[in-house]
Amino acid sequence: MKKAVPVVVRNHGQGLEILAFRHPLAGTQLVKGTIEQDEQYEHAAIRELFEESGLVAKLKPKFMGNLSLQFNQQDWYFYLCDISHVLPETWVYHCQDDGGLAFEFFWYPLNQKPNADWHETFQEALAFIRKYFDLEK
Known part of the structure; x- marks a missing residue:
């Protein structure tokens, strides 16, 4: 199965941060x-x-590469998306698919190792993104 992963980052004080969210049922x-x-991917x-998220990205996001996840045999395709306005520190978006769940968005420092609240697949994805930005230690 092929998945698209839109990546939104910002440079904020201590370095790059990535847009992430808390799913009420799945971490x-x-x-x-x-x-x-x-x-088209x-x-x-x-x-x-x-x-x-409710965010509208500019057209033609930059392809960052793809990752074949060992955990679930999925192929994830990463695209660096640009948003034309400044985003808040946190917000809640009521997603229409997934039964109308409320997703809590926030910025996560890319140089920070993920804790156990991140599912294994997303930990692997974060490592891929850190490598793309040359943040792997």
Whole structure:
């Protein structure tokens, strides 16, 4: 199964931070979702970002690479998305899919190792993103 992962980052004081959220049933996550049949991957990234966060990304996000997850045999395709306005420190978005759950968005320091609240797949994804930005120690 192929998943699009829209990545939103900001440079904030101590370094790069990535947009993350707390899922009320499944812990801390990054935005991601299934790439529909015949859908362009970059369009899937923009669509998923909007569906899960309400954010509208600029067209033509930058492809960061893909990761084949050992845990669940999924292929994740990462796209660096640009948002044209300044985002708040935290906010809650009521996602229309997933039954209307409230997702709590926040900024997570990329140089910080994830704790146990992050599922194994997202820990692997964070390591991939840290490597992309040359933050692996």
